Amino acid sequence: MRVNSLTEENYLKALLALSVTSDEVSVNDLAKHLAIKMPTVTSMMKKLAAKRLVQYESYKPIKLTKKGRQEAAGIVRKHRLTEMFLVDKMGFGWEQVHDIAEQIEHIKSPAFFDKMDELLGFPTLDPHGSPIPDKTGKIEWKHYEKLSDCKPGDKVTLSAVLNSSSDFLKFLNSRDLKLGVNLKIDSIEPFDKTITISIGKRKEVLSNLVCEKLLVEKVT
Amino acid sequence: MRVNSLTEENYLKALLALSVTSDEVSVNDLAKHLAIKMPTVTSMMKKLAAKRLVQYESYKPIKLTKKGRQEAAGIVRKHRLTEMFLVDKMGFGWEQVHDIAEQIEHIKSPAFFDKMDELLGFPTLDPHGSPIPDKTGKIEWKHYEKLSDCKPGDKVTLSAVLNSSSDFLKFLNSRDLKLGVNLKIDSIEPFDKTITISIGKRKEVLSNLVCEKLLVEKVT
DNA sequence: TTATAAAGTTAGATTGATCTAACAAATTTT
């Protein structure tokens, strides 16, 4: 009843990720998110409930307990510190680091991650603009909005991405869309919500699917 | 039949470690080294034999195949590169890195270790003086000898340690025994082979148990 | 060279993580 397995850690992380919207998570959501079958989730929920990491009763939605949320935040903290370290200290591109961090987040060594933290100067954001949870498990998102919710004429700064897959980030690289670039929304196609933006004098056309994954901050 | 599990990797590494002396390894040795029971070893040997990583027949000693030796060297390479990175690039002490490297050696990401290698300038020795296997799996030990095999009057340089446990290395730290220090053997107690050495004008008394774990190079 | 001890194997159980098939509950549609 002491340390969590890699598998358990992945369930906790999934629960935390799925909680951002609804706080309560269904067996089905979890099964889909982890690409496993529902009965597997059911039995793991019983185990995690016994460890007081989740609240679980048959046929009712699942909630992380405080303890569960903290453990999950700890994993995410390790993941994001790692990504930051890989980019800032080792010279990887932001599109290369997620998969490595998925593995390193399970390393058991507070000293290792404390050292990363220190060498990085105690960062609060990861290379994708996501907040790095603090040691108490607090996760503070800035008040960003989705590019897909902006209006024509809005001037914004690209501040975070909601998808860290290599494919998506390579796409952004190919258009020189990095965190911090300033964009102006020129127009939105009513039919499919495709957005045309200006970056300096360059223009780009971005599908709604892409814009939903881009978080921006209004500039005055 | 593609990728090896963490458990399999640990068996291969153990086999390689035990092969330094005898090339052939017994079920018993392996069981002791891994702190598991013999039947567990037997069944794993069948699995590794099926994967052509070891040569195994009932009641006969076990040998790594060429493929097995290469895989094992790959893990050791990752282990030692990691230790070097932790010490040289992250500021850990040589007594802190073995346990972290035991975990990181199982990370699946050639790019990650290639980057370490590059940032370190392609080192050939780890922080404990052990050779870092090259990418082809070749491991080249310098011609060191054990301090316990030296004679009174010998002048030597401490070049490697055969035990990377935190306790042992903390003991060496407490006596300022780092790799590269020059020692002179003053005398050897015939009864228990305890050795008295001089380091500059300082004198230390080292038990045979300690001296067997210290590899030195004669200086002229 | 027989007896004893050590080393090794086989058989069967356990635990964790997963699956499929069958059934049950809850939700949505009609």
Add this chain to the structure above:
DNA sequence: AAAATTTGTTAGATCAATCTAACTTTATAA
């Protein structure tokens, strides 16, 4: 409200990695 669909659970199987108990082979000692 009944039917259909979706969601969730139970039961039982599988696979990897481990164990213990019982047995066999090999090595060592008397």
